[in-house]
Amino acid sequence: MSITAEETRERMEHFVEACRRAGVKLTHQRLEIFREVARTTAHPDAITVYRGVRRRIPTVSLDTVYRALATMVELGVLSTLGSSREKVRFDANTRPHHHFVCVRCGIIRDFYSDSLDQLATGEELEDVGRVESAHVELRGICSNCASQAIQD
Amino acid sequence: MSITAEETRERMEHFVEACRRAGVKLTHQRLEIFREVARTTAHPDAITVYRGVRRRIPTVSLDTVYRALATMVELGVLSTLGSSREKVRFDANTRPHHHFVCVRCGIIRDFYSDSLDQLATGEELEDVGRVESAHVELRGICSNCASQAIQD
DNA sequence: ATGGATGCAAACCATTTGCAGTGTA
DNA sequence: TACACTGCAAATGGTTTGCATCCAT
Numbered sequence: 001m002s003i004t005a006e007e008t009r010e011r012m013e014h015f016v017e018a019c020r021r022a023g024v025k026l027t028h029q030r031l032e033i034f035r036e037v038a039r040t041t042a043h044p045d046a047i048t049v050y051r052g053v054r055r056r057i058p059t060v061s062l063d064t065v066y067r068a069l070a071t072m073v074e075l076g077v078l079s080t081l082g083s084s085r086e087k088v089r090f091d092a093n094t095r096p097h098h099h100f101v102c103v104r105c106g107i108i109r110d111f112y113s114d115s116l117d118q119l120a121t122g123e124e125l126e127d128v129g130r131v132e133s134a135h136v137e138l139r140g141i142c143s144n145c146a147s148q149a150i151q152d
Numbered sequence: 153m154s155i156t157a158e159e160t161r162e163r164m165e166h167f168v169e170a171c172r173r174a175g176v177k178l179t180h181q182r183l184e185i186f187r188e189v190a191r192t193t194a195h196p197d198a199i200t201v202y203r204g205v206r207r208r209i210p211t212v213s214l215d216t217v218y219r220a221l222a223t224m225v226e227l228g229v230l231s232t233l234g235s236s237r238e239k240v241r242f243d244a245n246t247r248p249h250h251h252f253v254c255v256r257c258g259i260i261r262d263f264y265s266d267s268l269d270q271l272a273t274g275e276e277l278e279d280v281g282r283v284e285s286a287h288v289e290l291r292g293i294c295s296n297c298a299s300q301a302i303q304d
Numbered sequence: 305a306t307g308g309a310t311g312c313a314a315a316c317c318a319t320t321t322g323c324a325g326t327g328t329a
Numbered sequence: 330t331a332c333a334c335t336g337c338a339a340a341t342g343g344t345t346t347g348c349a350t351c352c353a354t
Contacts, residue, residue: 100281213335322339
């Protein structure tokens with residue numbers, strides 16, 4: 001669940017450095033909020049981070065945690081898990097397929113790939129567990145947006 | 153964006169068949185709600201489905217759309233896009249990696265895979281767009297839960 | 305000192321639920 | 330006819346925002 005103190009320290013330095021470079025203020029709250037995510041591999045959600053930080057800073061507010069986490073994602077020192085944060089979307093395509101999401105226009109296109117369908121058989125995962133299904137989401141610029149790039 | 157009338161019809165039959173088999177009632181609303189998802193490749197969200205259906209059934213309510221979509225996902229005739237629908241989770245691991253989600257205990261473990269990291273170079277995608285990043289989420293039973301399977 | 309950051313409370317938005325009335329099998 | 334399904338309205342839960350105050354630079 002937790003990582004080495006050494007690696008946590010590296011991540012903290014990385015964070016401090018990124019704030020300096022971006023001109024983002026290094027507040028007590030932000031330091032503790034980042035530390036709370038950096039010290040574990042548990043991929044905590046906002047509430048969990050909030051509860052952890054509150055042990056050290058009893059007056060933090062949940063919205064500060066939200067704002068700080070968003071800032072850190074922008075800085076590139078944190079990432080969000082799972083697919084793009086949005087409402088649920090539905091799909092009536094029952095053939096095995098995967099999704100390409102255009103980061104510019106948001107369109108989601110199905111594509112088919114035998115090699116991706118075979119993911120469940122990967123050997124890297126022997127010690128992790130038995131894979132039942134694979135969800136692959138590739139992000140990039142769709143060909144349509146790419147051909148309109150001149151207009152930007 | 154839209155698919156052939158023929159394929160839409162096939163999907164509708166598939167749906168009707170699945171309802172019969174499961175003893176789920178075939179209401180006017182459910183038919184139109186399914187049709188709305190089945191007729192397109194646009195992966196609509198609940199509100200979009202609702203607005204589409206309302207053109208044909210002006211009295212449908214949004215919660216009926218939600219309930220019907222959930223039923224269809226259970227029936228296996230629809231799937232939801234993206235990763236497991238949950239709150240946002242944060243990750244301070246900046247090395248390229250992927251996620252294994254245990255469907256039993258919910259734990260999310262990082263794993264590393266060169267072959268998955270290379271996904272961006274796939275040729276299947278030439279006509280779709282240029283891939284910038286790959287997000288892979290594998291679901292299954294983690295080794296820890298698997299070894300406790302006796303207790304169930 | 306000063307503009308960005310915080311805390312509070314209230315707003316928002318997607319989704320869910322209780323309940324009484326309705327329609328399918 | 331009976332029981333699942335629908336529609337309405339209100340609740341829920343995660344996340345966001347307006348604003349006055351505060352603090353890192």
